[in-house]
Amino acid sequence: MSTDAAGTWSTDDIRAKVEGLLPALRHDLEDLVRIESVSADPARAGEVERSAEAVAELFRAERFDSVEIVTAEGGAPAVIAHKAGPAGAPTVLLYAHHDVQPENDHAEWDSPPFEPTERDGRLYARGAADDKAGIAAHLGALRVYGDDLPVSVTMFIEGEEEVGSDSLPALLREQQDKLSADVIVIADSGNWDIGVPALTTSLRGLVRVDVTVRTLTHAVHSGMWGGLVPDALITLSRLIATLHDDRGNVAVAGLHSGPAADVVYPEERLRAESGAVPGIEWIGDGSAVERLWTKPSLSITGLDAPKVDGASNTLVASARAKISLRVAPGDTTENALACLRAHLEAHVAWGAELSVSVVDTGEATQIDATGPAYDAARTAFTEAWDGTEPVDMGVGGSIPFIAEFLEAFPRASVLVTGVEDPDTRAHGANEGLHLAEFERVVLAEALLLHHLGEL
Template sequence: MSDDLRARVQSVLPGIRSDLEDLVRIESVSADPERAGEVQRSAEAVKALFDAEGFTSEIVSADGGAPAVIAHKAGPAGAPTVLLYAHHDVQPENDHADWDSPPFEPTERGDRLYARGAADDKAGIAAHLGAVRVFGDDLPVNVVMFIEGEEEVGSETLPALLAEHHESLRADVIVIADSGNWDIGVPALTTSLRGLVRMDIEVRTLTHAVHSGMWGGLVPDSLMALSRVIASLHDDEGNVAIKGLHAGPAADVEYPEDRLRAESGAAPGIDWIGSGSAVERLWTKPALSITGLDAPKVAGASNTLVPAARARISMRIAPGDTAENAVARLVEHLEAHTPWGATLTHTVVDTGEATQIDATGPAYDAARSAFTEAWDGTEPIDMGVGGSIPFIAEFLDAFPQASVLVTGVEDPDTRAHGANEGLHLAEFERVVLAETLLLAKLGAE
C-alpha cells in the first residue's frame, strides 16, 4: 500500500505546490486591519480548493472574528471521522529589506521555498489538500476540514466557533498541522506545549519627578525598585524563582550543543541559564523573560529621579500547570519582592493554557507507523514545544473523546514569523505522504 500511495503523492505534488504558491501570494496578515480584505480573499481561495475536491464547504465566523473555512467530505459508511486543522492567516512580514526575496512571492532557493506563510501555516493547508487529493472520491475516512483565519492573533473567537459548529466539527481523530519536526529527516509528534502568562507591571516610588542631586541617597527611584523586582524573578543559576509553579520531566532527547547554539542565535561565549537537561528547560519547566520596558531613554535623560517605571513580563508555564495558578504565584512573588515600600500594580495582558497530550492509543499507533514509513524507517520522537499554541487546549476541552495529533511541516530552520521563512521541500513531501498513510491506516482499523 505504501508504495502505491507514495507514487500517488508524487503525482499530485506539482499541483499541490502550485496551489500553495497561489495561497502564499495572498497577503492574509490577520494582525493588519488594512489587509482584512486579503484575509477574506484567502478564505475564499481555500474554500475553492476544497470545493474542487468535492467537499461541501462554507466560510464561517463568530463574534466578529476572521473568516474560517469548514468543509466536509464523506468516506465509507461507518468509517471514523478525521478533522484536519490548519490556519490560512499569516504573520506580518515586517521589513522587506530583511528578506532575500519578496515576502509574498514564493521563491525556490536550494532545497527550500521561501515566502511568508510558505510553511506557517499555508503548507499545513497544502499538506491536508495533498492527502485528500491522493484519494480522490475514495477517501478511507470521513474528513472534516477546519481552516482557521486568526491563529496568528490569538484565536480569540475560536471557542465561539467550536461551540457554534460543535456538531459539524465533531471527530474521532483531530490532526492539527501547526507544529514541526525534530530535524530534517527526523519526524516528530508534538505531545506537550508550554502555556503563557503576559503581565505588565508598574513600580512607583514618587508622585512626580524630583532632582536627583537634591533627593538622591534618601528617596528611591522607580528604576532602582523595578530592577530589584526583576532581579528577584530568577535565582543565581537562572531558574525561575517563583514558588508554586509546576515543572516536570521531559522526553529523553539529546539536543546537541552545536545545534543549540546555531538555532538559538546565542552570542559567542554566552552561558545557558537554568538547571536540568536542555529539553527540560525548553519544554517542561517554566521560563520568564522581560520583553519590554517603559523608562526614559538614555539619550536626553535628565538628572531626575524617575517616579514610575513599567515592564512587560512574558512567562511560559510548564505542562501540568494552569494559567490561573501561574498568575496567582507571580503576583504573590512580585508583591513580596517590591522593595522600600514602593507601590506595584499589575495588569494581565493575556494568558494561554499549557497542553499535555496523552499520546497513546490506536490513532497514535497509526500515526507513528505512518511517520516511520514516510521517513523511510526513522521513527518519530515525542517532542515538546517551548512556545505556546493555546488553541490546542480548546480542542482538547471541546472534544475530550477525540485523539488529538499535533503535527506540522516546520523544521529547525523554517524561521516562521521571521524574515526568510522557508519550507523544506523534501520534508514537505514526507509530511504529505505521512498524512496520506495516516488516513489510510485510520480507515483500515
C-alpha cells in the same frame, strides 16, 4: 492506481501518487502565500477574507460535500468543509490556519515576503510554512485518494490563530456538530529535525503581564533627591532580579515543573538554532529539553523607561516592564498568574506602588499519545521517513487553541503535527519551507488516513 487484494491502497502507490501531485500542490500553495492574510493588520482584513475564499475554492474543486465560510463573535473567517468516506469509517478533522504573521521590515528579507522564492531546497515567503503549508499538506493527502477516501474528512481552516484565536471557543461551540471527529490532526507544529519526524505531545502555556512600579508622583532632580528617594528604574530592576536564582532558574514559588522525553539536544545544534552569541552560558538546571519544554521560563520582553539619548538628570517616577511567563505542562494559567502576582507583591522594594495588569493567557497542553490513532500515526511517519521513527516532542512555545480542542472534543484523539523544522524561522524574516520535508509530511498524512481507515 493499483490496489491490493483487500481493495486498499499500497504504500508504494501512495508514495508514487504524492510525488506526482506535488507540482500542482506547490502551485496552489504559492497562490495562497501571495495573499497577504495578516490577521493582526486591520488594513488587510480584506486579504484575510480573500484568503478564506481561496481556501474554500480549493475544497470546492475537490468536490467536497459541503464548504462554508463561518465566523463567530465578529472573528476572522474560518473555512469548514466535509467529505464523506465509507460508511462506518472514522471521521478525521484536519486543522490548519490561513492567517499569517506580519512580515515586518521588508529589508530584513532576502526576497519579497509575499512572493514565494526557492533557494537551496527551501521555499521562502511569509506563511510558506506557518501555516499555509499545513493547508497544502492536508490538501495533498486528500488528493491522493480523490473520491475514494478511506475515512470521512472534515477540514477546519481557522483565520485568526496568529492573533490568539479569540473567537475559537465560540466557533467550536457553535459548530460542534459539524466539527465532531474521532481523530483531530492539527498541522501547526513541526518535526524534530530534517529527516526526523515528530509528534508534539506537550506545549507550555503563557501568562503575560505588564508590571508598573511607581516611586514618585513626578520626576525630581537626581542631585537634590538622590540618595534618599528611590527611583522607579532601580526599584523595577531590583524586582526583576528576584525572578531568577543565581543559576537562572525561575524563582517564583508554586510553579509546576515536570520531566521531558529522553531526547538529546546536541550542543552545537542548540547554539546554532538559538542564535546564542559565542561564550554565552545556558541558564537553569536540568536537561536542555526539560528547560525548553517542561519547566517554566520567564522573560522580560519589553521595558518602558526614558531613552538614554536625551535623558534628563532626574529620578524616574515610574517604570513598566512586560513579563512573559511560559507555564509548564501540568500547571494552569490561574495558578501561574497567582504565583507570579504573589511573588511581585512580596518582593517590590522600598514601599513602591505596584500594579500588575494581565495582557493575555493561554493554557499549557499535555497529550496522552497512546492508543490506536497514535499507533497509526507512528507507523505512517516511520514509513514516510524511510524507517526513522518519530520523536515525542515538546514545544516550549504556546498554542493555546490545542487545549480548546481537547476540552471541546474530549473523546477525540488529537495529533499535533506540522511542516516546520528547526530552521523554518516562522514569525521571523526569511520564513522558509523545506520542500523535501514537505513531501514527507504529505506522504505521512496520506498514509495516516490509510491506516486510520483500516482501524
